Each structure stands twice: as C-alpha cells, then as structure tokens.
Amino acid sequence: MNYDDDAAKKWAEDAVKKNVDPLKAIQEGTVKGITELGEKYANKEIFLPELMVGANACIIATDILKAQIKAKKKEVKPLGKIVIGTVEGDIHFIGKNLVSVMLEASGFEVYDIGEDQPVESFIKKAKEVNADIVGASALITATRAEQEKIKKAMAKNGLEAKFIVGGAVVDGAWTERIGADGYANNLVEAVALAKRLTTT
Numbered sequence: 001m002n003y004d005d006d007a008a009k010k011w012a013e014d015a016v017k018k019n020v021d022p023l024k025a026i027q028e029g030t031v032k033g034i035t036e037l038g039e040k041y042a043n044k045e046i047f048l049p050e051l052m053v054g055a056n057a058c059i060i061a062t063d064i065l066k067a068q069i070k071a072k073k074k075e076v077k078p079l080g081k082i083v084i085g086t087v088e089g090d091i092h093f094i095g096k097n098l099v100s101v102m103l104e105a106s107g108f109e110v111y112d113i114g115e116d117q118p119v120e121s122f123i124k125k126a127k128e129v130n131a132d133i134v135g136a137s138a139l140i141t142a143t144r145a146e147q148e149k150i151k152k153a154m155a156k157n158g159l160e161a162k163f164i165v166g167g168a169v170v171d172g173a174w175t176e177r178i179g180a181d182g183y184a185n186n187l188v189e190a191v192a193l194a195k196r197l198t199t200t
C-alpha cells in the first residue's frame with residue numbers, strides 16, 4: 001500500500017522466517033493489499049502509475065511466498081494435467097500465477113503458457129500435453145470474450161479437456177453462458193474445482 005518494493009520483500013522474507021503459512025500470507029496479505037489498491041484505483045483515489053508500482057511490490061512479495069508453497073509440495077502421482085494462461089489482450093497475471101502454483105502444489109501437472117496468449121496457444125499446448133483441464137484467466141470485460149473463443153476452439157479441435165475460467169470479470173452467469181465447466185474466484189475454490197473435475 002506504500003509502493004515500497006523493499007518493504008514488501010522484507011515483509012515476505014520475515015513471514016517465511018517466522019514460518020507463517022504462505023497461503024495465509026498471500027490471501028490475507030498480498031491479495032488483500034492489491035485488492036484494496038484496486039478499489040482506490042476504481043474510486044479514482046489513485047491512478048494507473050501508482051497501481052503499477054503497487055502491483056510490482058505485490059508481485060515481489062508474492063513470488064517469495066509462492067516459492068515456499070512450491071518447496072512444501074508433496075511428491076505424489078499427478079492428479080491431472082492443466083494448461084493455464086491469461087487470454088489475449090490481457091496482461092494481468094498475479095491471480096493466474098497464484099492459481100498455477102496452488103494447483104501444482106496440490107498435485108497437478110501445470111503448464112502455464114503466460115499472459116496475453118492467443119486462443120491458438122491454449123489449443124496447441126492442450127493438444128501437445130493431452131491436457132485434462134484448460135484454464136483461462138481474464139480480468140477485463142473486453143478480454144472476457146476470448147474465453148468463449150477458447151471454449152469454441154476446443155470443441156472445433158475435438159479436445160475433450162474440461163474448461164475452467166477465472167478472473168475479476170468472471171461469474172457464474174458468464175461461465176454458464178459460454179458453456180465452461182466451472183469458475184473460481186479464490187485459490188481454495190480453484191483447487192477444489194480442478195479436483196472435482198478430474199475425479200468425476
């Protein structure tokens with residue numbers, strides 16, 4: 001909230017030293033911070049440059065905590081293969097990266113194709129790895145339509161993988177409208193959804 005990269009880094013390192021549960025630190029710390037900053041941006045109390053600097057501090061701290069989640073990962077037989085990315089035209093990656101890490105730490109084999117990815121990249125990777133699930137993140141109303149394009153392209157290419165969506169502009173009504181298999185708006189729900197879809 002103070003746009004201070006060094007303080008954010010130190011805060012995350014302290015949390016690691018003090019053995020704070022990294023998921024709790026992310027959910028009650030970095031995610032809470034960036035959400036509050038997002039509200040200030042929406043209310044025009046701050047502007048894009050401030051949001052960018054604040055997001056950077058959030059990314060620095062979150063990366064340190066994410067590494068802890070990965071380090072604690074149990075070695076188990078993969079629960080399934082998931083291809084995940086942020087849709088074309090959309091550079092938001094904080095939520096998508098967190099979902100990737102949580103899924104990986106929960107025993108999924110995750111292929112994160114990055115942000116601003118065209119429909120074809122999702123399809124190509126899903127075919128290549130024979131994915132069980134394809135996940136698409138979208139945070140802008142205008143880019144949300146890309147999720148529907150991915151769903152249609154999956155059908156056209158005969159992909160049988162389940163399709164899940166997420167991001168600030170995604171809700172149950174949208175998920176149903178585009179025929180996706182589910183959505184999640186927090187990390188715990190994202191893992192529960194993926195588990196549900198790979199065990200049924």
Ligand code: B12
Nearest residue numbers: 038042090091092093094095135137140141166167168186
């Ligand atoms: C941080 C941020 C940025 C950062 C992004 C940093 C980065 N590289 O990721 C910066 C400053 C760069 C940025 C830029 C822009 N932003 Co911005 N940004 C945000 C903000 C404040 C927070 C997003 C975030 O990281 N949240 C924290 C994470 C943890 O939450 P999350 O992404 O929602 O993810 C969770 C769930 O949604 C879910 N999830 C996410 N993905 C997936 C995928 C799957 C498969 C599943 C199952 C679940 C899942 O799980 C996650 C974990 O809990 C939001 C406000 C908001 N309310 O979301 C605006 C917001 C998304 N941004 C917005 C806008 C408009 C922009 C810009 C267009 C601004 C501009 N004028 O240039 C640009 C985008 C440029 C582009 N082409 O992409 C708007 C979108 C409005 C709209 N409805 O269309 C928002 C809503 C702000 C607002 N209220 O106006 N932004």
